[in-house]
Amino acid sequence: xxxxxxxxxxxxxxxxxxxxxxxxxxxxxxxxxxxxxxxxxxxxxxxxxxxxxxxxxxxxxxxxxxxxxxxxxxxxxxxxxxxxxxxxxxxxxxxxxxxxxxxxxxxxxxxxxxxxxxxxxxxxxxxxxxxxxxxxxxxxxxxxxxxxxxxxxxxxxxxxxxxxxxxxxxxxxxxxxxxxxxxxxxxxxxxxxxxxxxxxxxxxxxxxxxxxxxxxxxxxxxxxxxxxxxxxxxxxxxxx
Amino acid sequence: xxxxxxxxxxxxxxxxxxxxxxxxxxxxxxxxxxxxxxxxxxxxxxxxxxxxxxxxxxxxxxxxxxxxxxxxxxxxxxxxxxxxxxxxxxxxxxxxxxxxxxxxxxxxxxxxxxxxxxxxxxxxxxxxxxxxxxxxxxxxxxxxxxxxxxxxxxxxxxxxxxxxxxxxxxxxxxxxxxxxxxxxxxxxxxxxxxxxxxxxxxxxxxxxxxxxxxxxxxxxxxxxxxxxxxxxxxxxxxxx
DNA sequence: GAAACGACCCGTACGCCGTACGGAGCGACG
DNA sequence: CGTCGCTCCGTACGGCGTACGGGTCGTTTC
Numbered sequence: 143x144x145x146x147x148x149x150x151x152x153x154x155x156x157x158x159x160x161x162x163x164x165x166x167x168x169x170x171x172x173x174x175x176x177x178x179x180x181x182x183x184x185x186x187x188x189x190x191x192x193x194x195x196x197x198x199x200x201x202x203x204x205x206x207x208x209x210x211x212x213x214x215x216x217x218x219x220x221x222x223x224x225x226x227x228x229x230x231x232x233x234x235x236x237x238x239x240x241x242x243x244x245x246x247x248x249x250x251x252x253x254x255x256x257x258x259x260x261x262x263x264x265x266x267x268x269x270x271x272x273x274x275x276x277x278x279x280x281x282x283x284x285x286x287x288x289x290x291x292x293x294x295x296x297x298x299x300x301x302x303x304x305x306x307x308x309x310x311x312x313x314x315x316x317x318x319x320x321x322x323x324x325x326x327x328x329x330x331x332x333x334x335x336x337x338x339x340x341x342x343x344x345x346x347x348x349x350x351x352x353x354x355x356x357x358x359x360x361x362x363x364x365x366x367x368x369x370x371x372x373x374x375x376x377x378x379x380x381x382x
Numbered sequence: 383x384x385x386x387x388x389x390x391x392x393x394x395x396x397x398x399x400x401x402x403x404x405x406x407x408x409x410x411x412x413x414x415x416x417x418x419x420x421x422x423x424x425x426x427x428x429x430x431x432x433x434x435x436x437x438x439x440x441x442x443x444x445x446x447x448x449x450x451x452x453x454x455x456x457x458x459x460x461x462x463x464x465x466x467x468x469x470x471x472x473x474x475x476x477x478x479x480x481x482x483x484x485x486x487x488x489x490x491x492x493x494x495x496x497x498x499x500x501x502x503x504x505x506x507x508x509x510x511x512x513x514x515x516x517x518x519x520x521x522x523x524x525x526x527x528x529x530x531x532x533x534x535x536x537x538x539x540x541x542x543x544x545x546x547x548x549x550x551x552x553x554x555x556x557x558x559x560x561x562x563x564x565x566x567x568x569x570x571x572x573x574x575x576x577x578x579x580x581x582x583x584x585x586x587x588x589x590x591x592x593x594x595x596x597x598x599x600x601x602x603x604x605x606x607x608x609x610x611x612x613x614x615x616x617x618x619x620x621x622x
Numbered sequence: 623g624a625a626a627c628g629a630c631c632c633g634t635a636c637g638c639c640g641t642a643c644g645g646a647g648c649g650a651c652g
Numbered sequence: 653c654g655t656c657g658c659t660c661c662g663t664a665c666g667g668c669g670t671a672c673g674g675g676t677c678g679t680t681t682c
Contacts, residue, residue: 161659182639193661195641200659204640252492252541262570265583272582290542291607295531298538301492302530330502342512343505367531370614377613401630422668433632435670440630444669 178249418489453501
């Protein structure tokens with residue numbers, strides 16, 4: 143087909159790039175405002191003022207769009223160069239930055255990946271992390287394991303954060319709709335608490351119901367766990 | 383039609399229980415075999431040999447069904463009593479058990495929660511964890527933080543595992559469909575590697591493409607990171 | 623026995639969704 | 653001028669969750 147199409151056209155070739163970016167940005171905005179489940183191709187097209195199928199000119203499928211949206215979030219995870227020379231401080235900054243990005247776009251935490259393709263901003267994020275590991279001076283595999291461990295912790299924390307945010311939002315919506323904000327405890331759980339099994343869970347619920355008016359887990363502490371993990375890594379890579 | 387129905391009971395309160403459980407089990411089976419996106423109320427009903435709307439007699443909505451499915455997985459996270467007396471060993475066992483359950487049912491990792499309701503098996507899991515923290519002898523808040531940190535790490539790790547499993551499955555499907563199993567690297571990433579930015583990412587890709595025929599991240603190491611985290615916790619709760 | 627009452631089951635229908643497909647407008651090129 | 657490619661878009665198909673109303677049948681109440 144395209145025997146001779148690739149290298150040409152100085153002026154007119156780039157009408158698509160801006161639009162692709164615009165589509166992704168509009169989708170991110172929509173997801174931020176109304177949640178990822180509100181992002182449908184129809185609503186997105188409507189918001190952009192184009193026909194239903196027009197976005198498909200620029201993205202191959204919705205799955206690819208989601209992936210591009212995640213990569214847009216990955217852009218926010220990048221730490222401004224130069225990174226701190228101390229590996230521990232560098233890892234900490236990357237982790238904190240990542241958490242902030244995830245907190246700002248909770249839908250990105252668990253959106254399904256499209257394929258194995260690593261996009262540009264995620265690749266840059268990996269590059270930053272890899273550059274830190276390099277300065278570690280430890281075995282290559284240990285460095286990779288350390289990176290994985292920190293990443294796992296950060297992502298897991300963000301999952302909890304997202305669940306919390308969702309509960310709060312749902313509760314607000316329920317209150318706005320006029321429902322009672324009762325804890326809606328599961329009858330089986332209630333019975334188990336009554337029976338003496340789940341003694342500790344019962345105490346936990348009671349304490350929560352008493353303190354504060356929203357019976358919800360407190361904002362989890364990110365940095366404490368992160369420091370623990372970094373402590374553990376330090377004893378391996380730089381035992382004193 | 384139904385030769386076999388619920389046993390006649392003087393208290394007519396509980397005819398639903400068996401069927402509710404059967405629905406959840408069938409849904410879990412379906413999700414295990416074909417992934418969570420294959421679980422639709424129609425397919426589930428078909429598999430159960432009932433009408434499309436019949437499952438709604440037992441579950442309030444699909445969201446509640448998903449929550450019940452997750453709780454079914456939570457059942458597998460329970461460690462047989464009695465727990466080890468050593469807090470560290472107990473936490474380790476709970477973590478490993480949790481990871482195993484998640485690995486067996488990867489869809490459970492990121493399924494959306496329905497609401498704030500804690501179901502019975504998850505409550506039992508929390509009770510187990512709380513009982514370990516009790517023996518820690520440390521400040522209550524530190525115990526909770528330790529629990530959260532371990533949980534975060536485990537969940538994050540399972541997220542990565544799920545992504546990996548998905549990539550492998552997709553690649554298998556692509557090969558079976560006759561597509562070429564090329565890495566399908568993003569052009570922008572390729573250009574950045576070429577240009578010298580992303581030097582380390584380039585080396586990483588090259589190393590992967592060379593070793594093994596599937597260019598994929600190696601199975602991540604769960605226990606190393608877990609031990610690091612436990613090390614860090616130990617220095618706080620039981621400084622030596 | 624009759625009637626009323628649930629609990630359970632189910633078919634239809636509505637409004638969403640992702641997207642395959644074919645066609646229209648239009649600038650660039652031969 | 654014709655042709656080609658890209659952008660844009662309307663229509664349509666199959667699938668989804670589920671509201672709703674009606675059917676069946678065992679149990680309860682007179």
